[in-house]
Amino acid sequence: MNAAYDRLKARAARIATLGEAQAMLHWDASAMMPPGGAAARGEQLATLAGLAHELATAPEVAEDLAVAEAEGEWDRANLELMRRAHRRSAALPTALVEAMARANSACESTWREAKARSDFALVRPALEEVVRLQREMARALSAALGLSPYDALMEGYQRGVTAAEVEPVFAAYEAFLREALPRAEAIQARRPAPRPLPGPFPVDKQRLLCRRMSERVGLDYGHARLDESLHPFCGGTPTDVRLTTFYAEDDVAKALMGVLHETGHAQYERGLPAAWARQPVGDAAGMAAHESQSLIVEMQACRSDGFLSFLGRELRASFGGDPALYATENLVALWRRVERGHIRVDADELTYPAHVILRFRLERAMIEGALEVADLPAAWNEGFSALLGIVPPDDARGCLQDIHWHDGAFGYFPSYTLGAMAAAQLMQAARREVPEIDDALAQGEMLPLMAWLREKVHAQGSRLGFQDLLRHATGKLLDPEDFMGHLRRRYLNV
Amino acid sequence: MNAAYDRLKARAARIATLGEAQAMLHWDASAMMPPGGAAARGEQLATLAGLAHELATAPEVAEDLAVAEAEGEWDRANLELMRRAHRRSAALPTALVEAMARANSACESTWREAKARSDFALVRPALEEVVRLQREMARALSAALGLSPYDALMEGYQRGVTAAEVEPVFAAYEAFLREALPRAEAIQARRPAPRPLPGPFPVDKQRLLCRRMSERVGLDYGHARLDESLHPFCGGTPTDVRLTTFYAEDDVAKALMGVLHETGHAQYERGLPAAWARQPVGDAAGMAAHESQSLIVEMQACRSDGFLSFLGRELRASFGGDPALYATENLVALWRRVERGHIRVDADELTYPAHVILRFRLERAMIEGALEVADLPAAWNEGFSALLGIVPPDDARGCLQDIHWHDGAFGYFPSYTLGAMAAAQLMQAARREVPEIDDALAQGEMLPLMAWLREKVHAQGSRLGFQDLLRHATGKLLDPEDFMGHLRRRYLNV
Numbered sequence: 001m002n003a004a005y006d007r008l009k010a011r012a013a014r015i016a017t018l019g020e021a022q023a024m025l026h027w028d029a030s031a032m033m034p035p036g037g038a039a040a041r042g043e044q045l046a047t048l049a050g051l052a053h054e055l056a057t058a059p060e061v062a063e064d065l066a067v068a069e070a071e072g073e074w075d076r077a078n079l080e081l082m083r084r085a086h087r088r089s090a091a092l093p094t095a096l097v098e099a100m101a102r103a104n105s106a107c108e109s110t111w112r113e114a115k116a117r118s119d120f121a122l123v124r125p126a127l128e129e130v131v132r133l134q135r136e137m138a139r140a141l142s143a144a145l146g147l148s149p150y151d152a153l154m155e156g157y158q159r160g161v162t163a164a165e166v167e168p169v170f171a172a173y174e175a176f177l178r179e180a181l182p183r184a185e186a187i188q189a190r191r192p193a194p195r196p197l198p199g200p201f202p203v204d205k206q207r208l209l210c211r212r213m214s215e216r217v218g219l220d221y222g223h224a225r226l227d228e229s230l231h232p233f234c235g236g237t238p239t240d241v242r243l244t245t246f247y248a249e250d251d252v253a254k255a256l257m258g259v260l261h262e263t264g265h266a267q268y269e270r271g272l273p274a275a276w277a278r279q280p281v282g283d284a285a286g287m288a289a290h291e292s293q294s295l296i297v298e299m300q301a302c303r304s305d306g307f308l309s310f311l312g313r314e315l316r317a318s319f320g321g322d323p324a325l326y327a328t329e330n331l332v333a334l335w336r337r338v339e340r341g342h343i344r345v346d347a348d349e350l351t352y353p354a355h356v357i358l359r360f361r362l363e364r365a366m367i368e369g370a371l372e373v374a375d376l377p378a379a380w381n382e383g384f385s386a387l388l389g390i391v392p393p394d395d396a397r398g399c400l401q402d403i404h405w406h407d408g409a410f411g412y413f414p415s416y417t418l419g420a421m422a423a424a425q426l427m428q429a430a431r432r433e434v435p436e437i438d439d440a441l442a443q444g445e446m447l448p449l450m451a452w453l454r455e456k457v458h459a460q461g462s463r464l465g466f467q468d469l470l471r472h473a474t475g476k477l478l479d480p481e482d483f484m485g486h487l488r489r490r491y492l493n494v
Numbered sequence: 495m496n497a498a499y500d501r502l503k504a505r506a507a508r509i510a511t512l513g514e515a516q517a518m519l520h521w522d523a524s525a526m527m528p529p530g531g532a533a534a535r536g537e538q539l540a541t542l543a544g545l546a547h548e549l550a551t552a553p554e555v556a557e558d559l560a561v562a563e564a565e566g567e568w569d570r571a572n573l574e575l576m577r578r579a580h581r582r583s584a585a586l587p588t589a590l591v592e593a594m595a596r597a598n599s600a601c602e603s604t605w606r607e608a609k610a611r612s613d614f615a616l617v618r619p620a621l622e623e624v625v626r627l628q629r630e631m632a633r634a635l636s637a638a639l640g641l642s643p644y645d646a647l648m649e650g651y652q653r654g655v656t657a658a659e660v661e662p663v664f665a666a667y668e669a670f671l672r673e674a675l676p677r678a679e680a681i682q683a684r685r686p687a688p689r690p691l692p693g694p695f696p697v698d699k700q701r702l703l704c705r706r707m708s709e710r711v712g713l714d715y716g717h718a719r720l721d722e723s724l725h726p727f728c729g730g731t732p733t734d735v736r737l738t739t740f741y742a743e744d745d746v747a748k749a750l751m752g753v754l755h756e757t758g759h760a761q762y763e764r765g766l767p768a769a770w771a772r773q774p775v776g777d778a779a780g781m782a783a784h785e786s787q788s789l790i791v792e793m794q795a796c797r798s799d800g801f802l803s804f805l806g807r808e809l810r811a812s813f814g815g816d817p818a819l820y821a822t823e824n825l826v827a828l829w830r831r832v833e834r835g836h837i838r839v840d841a842d843e844l845t846y847p848a849h850v851i852l853r854f855r856l857e858r859a860m861i862e863g864a865l866e867v868a869d870l871p872a873a874w875n876e877g878f879s880a881l882l883g884i885v886p887p888d889d890a891r892g893c894l895q896d897i898h899w900h901d902g903a904f905g906y907f908p909s910y911t912l913g914a915m916a917a918a919q920l921m922q923a924a925r926r927e928v929p930e931i932d933d934a935l936a937q938g939e940m941l942p943l944m945a946w947l948r949e950k951v952h953a954q955g956s957r958l959g960f961q962d963l964l965r966h967a968t969g970k971l972l973d974p975e976d977f978m979g980h981l982r983r984r985y986l987n988v
Contacts, residue, residue: 017537017541018541018542018545020534020538021519021541021542024518024519024522028518032526032719033719033734034717034718034734036717036718036733036734037717037733037734040514040733040734041734043514044511044514044518047511047512048512051512051545220530222528222529222530223528225527225528239531239533240527240528240530240531240534
């Protein structure tokens, strides 16, 4: 330890606290803000982003980083993460950072209307500006980091992961899917059709159920809220987590599974090491790691036979009707149904990676200049049809469906599938080390799994990168075979 | 205009935008935040306050202010307000500003519990810290501004108003009240007792009614929200106003009159000159001016005979029951009832100033060091009993009732009564200039009054101070006689 490192820690805490303020304002913009507040919110976020960037790039930071020393594994990792963050920040002028914040806010708010009207032309100019600025950022980061422009963006979401590493994994999955999807569909076709649960499901009852189920996963509402937004997410800060969902009166699974998913994210935030709060090493280990936590809760645990049997009892108590509807086999047929659909967030876990692979290829092409925004709808429809054999009926169910690009997130999408793969790998390791996990799930009891994740993943903060975290928790680097094995067992009767 | 002034304007906009972020986080803390988020929120607010203060006191500000030139009335006023703000900021070290933000957040959150438990001892240490820091601030400002310590705080809320100006006004009111209150009570006692409206009033229905009535006043919910909080207020920003209220199932007037009051504040913010947004001259003219706008809506307009007759019809449509209950005379008897009560926010307009006079004297004594926090409950009870002849049964209904001191607001309370007086004066002028105001109110139509206020008050921003604003709008400086005349007509049959 030395004085330079202490100053860097104090500065990191200040920057992180500004980040908390931004997170709350982002949540508010999605869950609470009246439409007339959008322009001012854009200015507020841009100003905070600009100030955080000024703090991060002040001349004394480089001076302190040059002489800072840290002792002990956590402090050393913390200092290394500070150096990494500084390389990224120093590559970007404050004017660009503020311009991006402003352009992202403006595009996001136009996108909401464009999506509602399925009118790509409406958002196109705003999205072009976002892409222009993202390309500028990617070029600047590329030069500073010695990575390709797209890799430079991607590593902002998940450090140490490159397109060269992702590409073969995705190619292997594409090949797997080409064979597995028709087989899964054929197996499914031979089974009795699922019987839909009787709706409507009043929103008030859904809200109570969602809250109770997220509490079963371990979420403490003394440190959390559950609200509504068009695009569900988990935001806020570790001691004040903000989950959102979207209630559909005719489909209880949409909100329920969504909330369980976001609860996985929330539990990761809640379990981060409090002693390192507001330090780089106290953060989550990246977006793929984050997605592994939402998916291990939603896909691995909550859609398991055991938890679905518990959920059937809970649903029947909430909504009533024929007990046979709530039998595990019917819930499995309903909620583990494989279906070629247009909407990523509604996709089953087998076809979901196809949605991600498409976006990965398109966003990479956009950043590299091989695809222009004007050509996005056509490229989307062509790519989607090549992967899943169906063509989106309109842009709202095509290239307008996701908030990400319209909010300036390029390089983020691969995290979803890396996270799904990591979730399967973590679940396999957890089951090996904690044999009672499945019996507990059948009782709606998540503690054995969560306790394991707390120790192996959450409490590690950012000490380890994605691959090292997996090795620490499971004994090996990312191994897509665990995910494919899980899918074969669940969907191909293997 | 010169480059220095342009730089100052850009900086002012940045500081104001940080203020907007703080306003949203304050609103969230009161209306949304789970209790576990309080500590982090305190850090967020402290960090934003500290950064805003650094921006305000950077060495180049003083240099630019020394040479800045502005042309035209608005720009000149803007520059003068910048100089004034700089004198205040430069007097305070950033560490004190951050310490106050932190202490205020901590005390406010303890106060919520202390009030619920009526346990002054619980909040006493936190309040002592708040008062210690307020005294430190007052001393620093006093030296820089050449004002007494208390005046230096007070002028932060309402520029140009001093205790020496307020004292005789309050003394005159105390004398007036000593005679008027028993007379009003005697007159009231001779009338038939009011018949309470039939409850319960379901919260959902109240919410709809409150929203509709605030829309009648002119509020546009494309730029506003109405939520709930323990201590109702109007926060947010001019294009995104956040009103809160508190619904009581047994008393519809509490939320309804509260929302109408906050709508007056909201309309002031909405009507500020957009061309001067985020510049000092585009702000509201101070807290007394602000309170005049809430009170002209609530007390002058909405509790007038005309508007109560309209409200009676609306209430009956919402809640049903015996038509006689909703007759104007019964609503007058219910909602213009004079009563010696303990709670400021529930007080009628005749006794309300007594609540303010007490707080003015106590807070002044605390800032001047003549009263310690430990002695506050006793001093409160003694002072209250001297003014209104009743003794609070507990501290929750005594010195713990208000958020203000616990949130670090000292010097603010006089604004309430100055605002009430200004509201009566403005209403008298408006009625003189726009004769159709009262006929319109009887139809639930607020536009004639609001249009006058828009022009005479809202659109003036901060160009004029409190007294000059009154002179501009009414032709004279603050004249408490207008308020006492209003009270005599309403309560003493004069």
